[in-house]
Amino acid sequence: MNVIALSHSQDRDFIAQVEKESGQNVSLCYQCGNCTAGCPYTFVYDIPVHQMMRLLQAGQKDTLLSCRSIWLCATCQSCTTRCPNNIDVAHIVDVMRHMARREGYSTEYGVKAFADSFLESVEKNGRAFEMGLLLRFIGKTGRFWTDVDLAPKILPKGKLSPLPHKVKNPEAIAKIFERFRQECQK
Amino acid sequence: MSQKLRYAYYPGCSGQGTSKEYEQSTRAVCEALGMELVDIPDWSCCGSSPAHTVDHRLSSALSGRNLALAERLEGVSAILTPCPSCLTNLKVSAHKMKDPEFAAEVNALLDFPVRNTLPVKSILQAIYEDVGPDALSPKVVRRLTGLKLAPYYGCIMNRPPDIMEFDDHENPIAMDRLMEAVGAEAVPFPLKVECCGASFGVARRDIVQKLSGKLLDTAASNGADAVVTACPLCQMNLDLRQDQINVANNTSHNMPVFYYTQLIGLALGMTPSQVGLEKLEVSPMALLDSLPARAEAQAQAAKKPASKGAQS
């Protein structure tokens, strides 16, 4: 069991920041455990979702932003749908993942690399390009054997195009990313 | 159904790749049902899950560009998409952009602003609500009698309910009813809205093997011959990764995983290749070929107890 000395590590700004970015009232959680009961990912989490909520109430920034759970949440919306206090729990997890990204925490590198590869592919082509995305992922992680067993299944079916399906004007989408970097990431 | 059904259509990226057969059967079925789909001109990626895990303004802008393009089309009543992931992104952006402050931030990222004038719905919702099982049923030329299906909706088609505003969030029934309208049987399936492992197949395959494995186990133990789904990612995890799942879990599933539009198409008289059955990894052909015999057996079985009952 982990014991946390609250008075030493409580970060009130962190609580306020999560509340602001998620629009949720963190103190409403009364630890019923409904979110965890329905969460399909508890088996790979290092901190179950109701405990993330409790740690959040206690302002445990470092523990939360460095946990693996925030990267492994699939935003399946079970917790949000079933919370008796109408807390949008999945949104809170999403916001903590945004913060972890901004502050350079990344404890599930493969998951982050997949998301990054996906967005790079969208920024370049305007649409997701599955083959290109896989190659980018392999480039980032060095995991060459990822799903190599699927190739003989999927290639003959003509589903994985070797060339991207670009939009007519990919610059229009690249511009969205550019403005986002300028305006939202300071 | 007197008024013309005309919609803005958002195909989604996977429709051009790993879910080609969904895209193909969706278009064919909508046409057969009198639903006109007008492609959103030069639509782009909605950002899928990766975008919302990075920032909600970026995610809403990527979806918002498509909302804005759709709103500029003439005479369409809604924006439709077959993919639940695209649906969620489009709906969440539209929902969040009701907040003027957030909308201003997102519009600042776009070439032209989102007006938020059209409802966003899944193709499933439009077929269910605007056409309906009762109107579908008389159009069926080949009833799928004898086919037992586990109807699998995936985690985000109906959740969270205040944003998705469709069907029941714990026990949805739209796909069940449509499958019954074409003569198939929907077996009880308690995992209708459980997660399949989502897009973790590449980065954390173990997660998909566990969660999708549970779905296949439950479908089989509840007597299903096949799974029917409305989600490209769910379909891919269950079908394309079925061998990986079998190896990891020491199981031997050989369960076809259909898109519901493929089955509606077949029932409406389309050929297997018109609905892209050959693109499925687990071949459903033996199962489909066995249906006439099963239907016959079912009819015989139904006769027997009835005639007994009549005698006594």
Ligand code: SF4
């Ligand atoms: S379901 Fe809601 S109230 Fe209950 S523990 Fe989870 S977040 Fe807290």
Ligand code: SF4
């Ligand atoms: S949204 Fe995330 S935390 Fe919530 S139940 Fe789903 S996987 Fe678990």
